[in-house]
Amino acid sequence: MEITSYHAHLYYDESTYAKALLVIEKAKALDFIQVGRAHQKEVGPHPRWSCQFLFAADKLNEMIPWLLENRDGLTVFTHANTGNDYLDHTQNTLWMGEILELKLDIFK
Template sequence: MFTVPASGCSAALAHLNTSDISEDGKSLVNPVSKTRSQAYEHFVEPIDNGRRGGFDVHIYYLQTSPSETKFAAELHERIRREFPELRIYKLFDRPIGPHPLAMFEVNVFSPAQFGAFIPWLVINRGPLSALIHPNTGDDVRDHTQRATWMGQALPLQVGVLRGLVEENGNGNGS
């Protein structure tokens, strides 16, 4: 079910003494590489590098809370202006699909966009929770085992998600 982490590494790893300490006295010495990882330029397989986008970011707000609703609307607008290259969907004013609260979704298409947007969101999301998940074609696994949360994790309606997957005949749901 899981890929062996060392399967993509070179034979040079076998000769690396993993206990060598850097000059700071704390961190380990890493092997020297002539090339950067391709993960800086493209999402790793099986993450979608195409039109769908590599990652979805669902930003949740409590629709019965005027202050959270206002904050979500302001954050939504700020993201649209600060990150116009990202795809952003409308504010949903109630739970939809497997999502337990009102939310909006942002799609990220490259590691560079991910690296810029996610740290920005860490600082600017305020009281809102966010679900970050890859798009690999396995929607149930992407929304559960492969998901990362900012703020409080919310219980997704995984049964609803499984039903959508069965209904659509594939894993490309929400």
């Protein structure tokens, strides 16, 4: 299994959207990640509104402490990107905060 990169998904809802935007703005200042769109709807397998942070495999050791310090109590789902979406969303994962049930049917 070769990990090519990682996605960290910051989860929020209508009541925590403003808090999430502050975390997202801080993330944009990092030079080693790409920040996706702050969705105000559920996207893909994600059970809440989310924003994706994409970073290289060799940046995991920098990103995890940053997320721990900056997530402001929000749930973060991080997964490897290996080319196997199902395994990447079920076994190659890290959670901070709540562990939520993903909509895995899209991978079947």
